[in-house]
Structure formats: structure tokens, C-alpha cells
Amino acid sequence: MKPEDLKDLREMQSELLAVESSFWQPRCVSRTFWSCEEPFVFTMQAWIDLDAIQSPFLLGELPPPEEAIWHFQEAFAAFGHWQTTPDACDPEELILLGRKMIAAISEGFSMRVKLSPPEGRQSAAGENGLGDWLPIMACLKSQLMFSLAEIEALPVGKAFALLAAHRCNEGWSVSSETYAMRDIPEEEG
Secondary structure: OOHHHHHHHHHHHHHHHHHHOOOOOOHHHHHHHOOOOOOOOOEHHHHHHHHHOOOHHHHOOOOOHHHHHHHHHHHHHHOOOOOOOHHHOOHHHHHHHHHHHHHHHHHHHOOOOOEEOOOOOOOOOOOOOOOOHHHHHHHHHHOOOOOHHHHHHOEHHHHHHHHHHHHHHOOOEEOOOOOHHHHOOOOOO
């Protein structure tokens, strides 16, 4: 190991300790629960609606030109932008709005963390044919006592964060990158 590698390792260890012992919530959690008004809020109902039409926005893609008008109309409706129509937008504006919707979706999904159950307990997750959003809704309803209306209005990122915190309170452990680890700046290079 070279001296500069050892120095980098010590710096990384220092950053890890600072993040783990920080007084502040991890930034991604604070952003997820921040009260700022966003133009597109990716709620559980928006996820359901976009999933129902198999929207390319959920895959981080703009729709193909031949289906663009219909997909944009449906996506604007899913996000509650009933007054926005593709016909009222020029192509550049439509692409910009499409990218904003994709960014909102990506931000919501970024709050997903992989969790492992406590020792001796099996996880029911996996390929069970239920899809992704239904088990999340069931857990929010049965374990966190949300009403169906509250679940539908809940932003996806908040749903993932609340489930992760609830499961960790029940003894589950994070088996992927934690929210706190996301606060460590990535090396540019």
C-alpha cells in the first residue's frame, strides 16, 4: 500500500465516522421529507397510475414519438397536472417537463434500501408475483396504520423511508448502502 493510499483510506474513515455520528439526519432523508413545493410529486397513486399504463417514465425514458402525446397526457394526469396538456407545450418544453417527471420518479425510487430480516426470520420478499407497490401499500396499511387515502397521497420516497425505519425498529438491518452513507461525497476522477 502506497502512502497516498493510506492517506486516502484515513480520510475515508474520518468521513465515515463523521457521517455515522452526525447530529443531522442523512441529507437524502431530509430532502425526502422537506416541505418544499415540487412541480411533480411522485406519489404512490402516481406510481400506480403510471404502472397501469406501463409508462416509459417509470423506466426513466421519454416515450417514443408516436406515443408521446398519449403518454404525456396520462403522466400529467398521474402527477395531478390536469391543466397541462401536451398540445399546449412546444417540443422543448415537453422534453423538459418529461425530464422533470423522470427526475421526480428517480428521486422517489432512490429511497429504496435493501433490508435483511433478523436472524431466524425469513423475508417474504422476492418473486412472489405481487409486484412492487402492492406489498408496500399492504405494509403501510397493516403495520403503520395508514388509511388507503393517506397511502395513495404519500410520496414514494417517504413510503420507502418510513418502511425502512419501521423495519429497522423491528430488528431488520440495512444490507445495502445506508441513507447516512449516501452523505459521503463521491470522489471525482
